[in-house]
Amino acid sequence: MLIADYIQFRSQQLPVYLQSEVAECGITCIAMVACYHGFKTNMLAMRQKYPAGLHGVTVKQIVNIADELGLSARVLKLDLGQLAKVKKPAILHWNFNHFVTLAKVNSKGITIHDPAKGRLNLDWNQVSESFTGIVIELVPSSDFARKDERIRIPLRHFIGKVDGLWASLGKILVIALLLQGLLLLSPYYIRVVIDKGINSGQTSMLWSVFIGFSLVLMLSVLAQIIRSAAIMYLDKNLSFQVKANIQRHLLHLPLSFFESRHVGDIKSRFEAFNEVQRMISRGFITAIVDGLLSITTLTIMFYYNKTLALVSVCFLVALYLIRFFLTNKENEHLEQQLSKHAKENSHFIETIRAIMPIKSFAKENNRLSSWMNLYADTLNSSIQREKVTIASDVTQNALGRIEYLIIVMISASFIIEGALSLGMFLAYLAYRQQFADSAQSLVDNIFRFRIAGTYLRRMSDIVMQVPEQDQVRVALKSEQIIGALEVRNLHFRYSDSTPWLYQALSFRVEAGESVAIIGRSGLGKSTLLKIMTGLIPPQQGDLLLDGMPVKSLGFRQFRQCCATVMQNDQLLNGSLLENITFFEPSPHLELVKEALKGAAIWDEIQAMPMGLHTQVGDLGSALSGGQKQRILLARAFYTQPKILFLDEATSHLDSVSEQRVNQYLKQKNMTRISVAHRKETIAAADRVIDLTELIATMARA
Numbered sequence: 001m002l003i004a005d006y007i008q009f010r011s012q013q014l015p016v017y018l019q020s021e022v023a024e025c026g027i028t029c030i031a032m033v034a035c036y037h038g039f040k041t042n043m044l045a046m047r048q049k050y051p052a053g054l055h056g057v058t059v060k061q062i063v064n065i066a067d068e069l070g071l072s073a074r075v076l077k078l079d080l081g082q083l084a085k086v087k088k089p090a091i092l093h094w095n096f097n098h099f100v101t102l103a104k105v106n107s108k109g110i111t112i113h114d115p116a117k118g119r120l121n122l123d124w125n126q127v128s129e130s131f132t133g134i135v136i137e138l139v140p141s142s143d144f145a146r147k148d149e150r151i152r153i154p155l156r157h158f159i160g161k162v163d164g165l166w167a168s169l170g171k172i173l174v175i176a177l178l179l180q181g182l183l184l185l186s187p188y189y190i191r192v193v194i195d196k197g198i199n200s201g202q203t204s205m206l207w208s209v210f211i212g213f214s215l216v217l218m219l220s221v222l223a224q225i226i227r228s229a230a231i232m233y234l235d236k237n238l239s240f241q242v243k244a245n246i247q248r249h250l251l252h253l254p255l256s257f258f259e260s261r262h263v264g265d266i267k268s269r270f271e272a273f274n275e276v277q278r279m280i281s282r283g284f285i286t287a288i289v290d291g292l293l294s295i296t297t298l299t300i301m302f303y304y305n306k307t308l309a310l311v312s313v314c315f316l317v318a319l320y321l322i323r324f325f326l327t328n329k330e331n332e333h334l335e336q337q338l339s340k341h342a343k344e345n346s347h348f349i350e351t352i353r354a355i356m357p358i359k360s361f362a363k364e365n366n367r368l369s370s371w372m373n374l375y376a377d378t379l380n381s382s383i384q385r386e387k388v389t390i391a392s393d394v395t396q397n398a399l400g401r402i403e404y405l406i407i408v409m410i411s412a413s414f415i416i417e418g419a420l421s422l423g424m425f426l427a428y429l430a431y432r433q434q435f436a437d438s439a440q441s442l443v444d445n446i447f448r449f450r451i452a453g454t455y456l457r458r459m460s461d462i463v464m465q466v467p468e469q470d471q472v473r474v475a476l477k478s479e480q481i482i483g484a485l486e487v488r489n490l491h492f493r494y495s496d497s498t499p500w501l502y503q504a505l506s507f508r509v510e511a512g513e514s515v516a517i518i519g520r521s522g523l524g525k526s527t528l529l530k531i532m533t534g535l536i537p538p539q540q541g542d543l544l545l546d547g548m549p550v551k552s553l554g555f556r557q558f559r560q561c562c563a564t565v566m567q568n569d570q571l572l573n574g575s576l577l578e579n580i581t582f583f584e585p586s587p588h589l590e591l592v593k594e595a596l597k598g599a600a601i602w603d604e605i606q607a608m609p610m611g612l613h614t615q616v617g618d619l620g621s622a623l624s625g626g627q628k629q630r631i632l633l634a635r636a637f638y639t640q641p642k643i644l645f646l647d648e649a650t651s652h653l654d655s656v657s658e659q660r661v662n663q664y665l666k667q668k669n670m671t672r673i674s675v676a677h678r679k680e681t682i683a684a685a686d687r688v689i690d691l692t693e694l695i696a697t698m699a700r701a
Contacts, residue, residue, distance in 0.1 A: 014089050014103050016332055017043055018339045019115040020269075020461045021260040023056035026099045028115035029091045030062060033101060033138045034069050036089050038146035042457075044464055045151045051495050052260075062091065062099070062136055070144030074137040080128055083110060086135055093134035102135075117377070118336035153460040163241065168234045169285060175227045176289045235281040242273060246459070252467040255535045264346030268338060269462050272455040279452045283445045290442040297435040304428045305420060308407055312432060315403040316439050319396060326392045327447045333385035334454050340381050344374040400436060407432060468555065481561050482546045483511040483642040483671040485532065490541035492524075492531060501527065504698045505541070507689060514665070514672040516682045519691035525675040526567065526647050528691070532673065533564055533645055545643075563636035565649035571628065576605060577612040580635050588638075595637035598664035600657045601630040625652040633661060637668075646674040650681055658684075 014036045019028045020043065031046045050057075050065050057065070063073040078086070083105050090102045092112065104111040109123040250270065258266070301309040351358065351367050358367055411428065414420035420428075490505040501524045509515050517525050530536045532543060534555030543550040550558045571579050580595060581587035592612070596602040604627065608614045616623060616631075623631065629652045636644060644665070650658045662684040665672055676682050 262346035268342035337381035516685035563641035
């Protein structure tokens with residue numbers, strides 16, 4: 001634990017928490033208010049206990065959650081002039097789609113903690129544009145208990161499984177200690193030359209000292225080369241192993257994790273390890289060496305002169321206290337900067353992906369303007385952080401210069417009194433410089449570790465998420481699967497705060513049967529398909545394959561015998577062949593040909609100059625909408641699935657192509673479950689399930 005962790009202040013402080021998911025502003029505001037009153041929590045704990053889902057929370061749900069935390073909530077309808085009378089911190093309804101935390105009110109305006117933007121000072125004109133008039137006062141009730149429920153993220157959780165880490169760190173530490181030990185001899189060289197060499201008048205002695213210390217210098221250069229090479233290899237090895245582990249974990253997270261976050265935010269959190277990696281491979285060793293070097297040089301300084309050494313210690317303590325107060329502010333600005341950069345990055349990616357509609361509607365200037373606003377927010381946060389850094393650097397330099405002036409003045413008086421020789425004085429100055437450099441570097445690393453905590457918290461949104469639970473209890477071979485699928489007593493809603501989408505939903509699809517699921521838009525047909533493929537877990541109910549619970553088979557094993565074509569499926573960067581085979585290293589070309597013929601696109605691909613090696617991607621390709629959809633169908637057919645899930649998978653096909661696809665599917669005799677609106681697709685099904693009628697029937701039952 002750091003010294004700073006022991007320093008506590010009794011005054012209550014309202015923390016700034018930023019939301020990770022697109023719709024968790026209400027939960028974030030509750031967390032800030034709870035922390036202010038003494039219920040220590042963080043967003044990782046709140047997110048696990050009160051998931052907001054894709055639809056967020058309402059005022060009523062905020063009141064209910066606050067009650068569970070022991071906070072009494074009072075909902076008020078106020079105008080701007082009455083905000084000063086509100087018990088703070090309180091939650092304000094903002095822009096009719098957002099919640100913020102009210103921190104302060106004064107004559108010029110208010111201070112809010114916005115889960116999307118951080119701490120903001122707004123004048124009354126800005127407040128009137130966004131404040132809806134709804135205020136939620138939160139005060140501790142008689143059931144409120146001060147406790148700490150924060151989920152902490154130990155560093156070993158990220159690096160505990162890196163092969164060879166501690167052995168490499170140990171080697172680097174030994175080399176670094178050797179290097180610093182050699183450097184400690186440098187000031188002694190000055191003292192020997194002045195006090196013994198010059199005073200004795202013997203040139204031969206000076207040459208002996210010169211040769212001896214030259215050898216020491218050569219050894220130190222060699223040690224520095226070895227140390228730098230070892231750090232470089234550790235750096236790359238650590239980066240590869242940890243990022244591979246995080247990527248593996250990320251790919252096994254449930255679909256809901258990706259649906260509730262912006263792509264830029266996920267990318268930002270994944271890349272947050274770069275800073276942590278530098279702290280481990282460089283800062284960790286440097287901190288240990290600097291700590292030992294500081295103690296050693298300080299001991300030598302006390303040996304030379306206690307008074308001078310005490311002056312240096314006093315200035316070091318002053319430096320630490322100043323950095324302690326400034327680092328908290330720097331951390332806050334850093335978190336806001338990272339969050340805003342992630343939003344700007346997401347906006348940029350979305351703009352590139354949506355370039356066709358942007359150009360079609362002539363909205364280039366609108367997108368540019370909105371991106372510039374986001375980028376300006378990012379730069380403003382960066383400026384605020386750099387101001388703190390500049391203040392820290394200036395203070396550190398000023399303290400160092402003042403200390404140097406005092407040291408020289410006191411040393412001069414000691415030399416005049418005969419208590420200190422000139423050689424000892426110059427050697428002391430050299431040791432003092434080594435102490436100042438190592439001590440300041442140690443302080444810097446201590447607070448860099450605190451700042452690295454910000455990056456760890458961002459990474460925790462990925463690594464602390466629970467991956468998909470997939471326990472295989474029954475192993476199945478493809479030839480053992482018949483393909484009958486049953487949904488039994490299914491209950492589902494997006495979160496605990498949203499109404500039920502399905503309750504007690506049950507139906508069965510026989511092996512080889514073609515079923516079309518119909519119903520009005522927004523009823524949940526696509527969601528039902530995702531549940532049936534195991535992409536979304538239901539709150540209650542079972543999915544059975546040939547009478548066996550899919551949970552016992554494992555969803556990964558279940559998906560390997562299925563294929564899906566969803567509405568928003570994407571082609572990946574690569575050739576048509578790579579996309580159809582999903583980048584198999586040794587594709588089965590006969591199956592590729594059969595799949596393309598079944599998708600009614602073989603002849604068109606043969607007519608392309610590069611054929612199967614035609615390059616496509618998620619953005620640029622020469623494929624039409626219908627061709628892309630048929631490539632996606634061919635990708636599904638290539639796997640020879642027992643069950644095929646289709647979500648409007650033929651919506652871009654002409655009637656002739658769709659008819660050819662349906663004929664192929666009938667020949668294959670695979671189980672087909674389709675979400676459809678087109679009459680041709682519905683007519684081709686053996687049976688139609690009207691989801692509207694089925695839900696109504698289950699509700700009456």
